[in-house]
Amino acid sequence: MEEDGNQHPFLxxxxxxxxxxxxxxxxxxxxxxxxxxxISKHRQMRTATNFYxxxxxxxxxxxxxxxxxxxxxxxxxxxxxxGNFMCKFVAFLFIVIFFGTFKIQNFTPRPTFYPLKxxxxxxPKVAMIVSICxxxxxxxxxxxxLMYQRIEEGYWxxxxxxxxxxxxxxxxxxxxxxxQFIAAYLLPVLTISFCYSLMVxxxxxxxVEPVDNNYQVNxxxxxxxxxxxxxxxxxxxxxxxxAICWGPIQIFILxxxxxxxxxxxxxxxxxxxxxxxxxxANSSVxxxxxxxxxxxxxxxxxKTFPFLFRHKVRxxxxxxxxxxxxxxxxxxxxxxxxxxLN
Numbered sequence: 464m465e466e467d468g469n470q471h472p473f474l475x476x477x478x479x480x481x482x483x484x485x486x487x488x489x490x491x492x493x494x495x496x497x498x499x500x501x502i503s504k505h506r507q508m509r510t511a512t513n514f515y516x517x518x519x520x521x522x523x524x525x526x527x528x529x530x531x532x533x534x535x536x537x538x539x540x541x542x543x544x545x546g547n548f549m550c551k552f553v554a555f556l557f558i559v560i561f562f563g564t565f566k567i568q569n570f571t572p573r574p575t576f577y578p579l580k581x582x583x584x585x586x587p588k589v590a591m592i593v594s595i596c597x598x599x600x601x602x603x604x605x606x607x608x609l610m611y612q613r614i615e616e617g618y619w620x621x622x623x624x625x626x627x628x629x630x631x632x633x634x635x636x637x638x639x640x641x642x643q644f645i646a647a648y649l650l651p652v653l654t655i656s657f658c659y660s661l662m663v664x665x666x667x668x669x670x671v672e673p674v675d676n677n678y679q680v681n682x683x684x685x686x687x688x689x690x691x692x693x694x695x696x697x698x699x700x701x702x703x704x705x706a707i708c709w710g711p712i713q714i715f716i717l718x719x720x721x722x723x724x725x726x727x728x729x730x731x732x733x734x735x736x737x738x739x740x741x742x743x744a745n746s747s748v749x750x751x752x753x754x755x756x757x758x759x760x761x762x763x764x765x766k767t768f769p770f771l772f773r774h775k776v777r778x779x780x781x782x783x784x785x786x787x788x789x790x791x792x793x794x795x796x797x798x799x800x801x802x803x804l805n
Contacts, residue, residue, distance in 0.1 A: 476736055477539040483740055484535040487747045491527045494750030495520035497764070505763045513759075514590040515567050522567075523746040526560045529553070531743055538736075542623035547614045550626035554612040555605055561647050561709075562601035567594065604646060607639060640720040648713040652706050701752055708745035711738035 498520040502508045533545065533553045543550060611628045630636035715738050719725055 480538040481535040484531050488527050488531055491747035495523045498750045501763045508763050511590040514587050518594050519567055526746050530557050543626040551609055551612045554608050558605040558608050559601045562604050563598050637720050644713055644717050655702050708741050712742045
């Protein structure tokens with residue numbers, strides 16, 4: 464009996480995966496937009512570190528708008544309907560954002576660990592220059608995908624067109640998959656883990672050295688250690704989420720290409736679908752990690768939406784006065800030290 468090209472099976476993933484992607488888009492767009500809004504609304508939030516965070520938030524928004532909808536249509540539709548240009552563009556943009564996001568992550572938490580040493584070069588202007596260089600590098604590293612991503616003819620309940628990678632040989636395929644795995648996942652994870660582990664070692668080292676019988680300096684030293692401890696926990700969450708969200712799909716693609724006995728079936732299809740959902744979900748959790756785990760974001764968010772935090776306004780104002788007093792004390796101490804050196 465001949466298959467009817469107009470009647471293909473409508474599987475569970477045809478509605479479940481797009482529904483999950485819609486949830487990812489909703490959470491991601493709202494969260495990342497709030498991060499950008501809070502940074503732009505409050506002048507004290509316009510720092511170099513927050514510039515990187517806003518850059519990440521904008522990147523996630525572009526990813527959610529330009530990549531997620533096209534990927535979601537792969538499940539209810541039997542074929543790719545957006546043409547060869549969009550086939551290459553979506554795949555290219557996906558890799559560019561992946562490379563760029565990892566690189567920007569390396570620059571985000573450093574001022575907390577090196578606040579005095581980084582003051583001169585940690586400015587919004589320098590952050591903008593660094594970000595531009597990062598994205599130029601990401602575009603260059605992502606160009607190989609343009610050579611291999613294309614429209615291919617296939618058959619599934621009738622002739623179909625699919626957007627997929629097509630390599631000249633199995634050797635080319637394995638070389639590209641290995642390059643992508645090392646450059647886009649393994650090196651980022653190892654680099655981030657190594658750099659952040661060095662930073663975490665500095666958590667117990669105060670920026671302001673304790674002084675005998677000087678209560679204010681000792682208090683500020685303890686507060687510095689406490690702030691670093693909180694940031695170190697955030698750093699651990701960042702690394703773990705990056706590895707957990709992107710690991711399954713990267714490892715699956717590597718296994719698919721290098722395991723000689725691999726044969727696609729419905730089980731491997733479900734595993735790959737789940738792995739894809741995990742990688743896309745990373746863009747919706749980034750605002751929670753980069754934004755709302757930070758004390759400055761929490762404070763600014765309360766100011767922006769005070770009706771949500773009425774019962775905490777008094778406590779936050781008290782903490783703000785304490786923090787301002789400590790900052791003034793540090794500035795005075797630095798001024799005295801500079802005068803004594805001169």
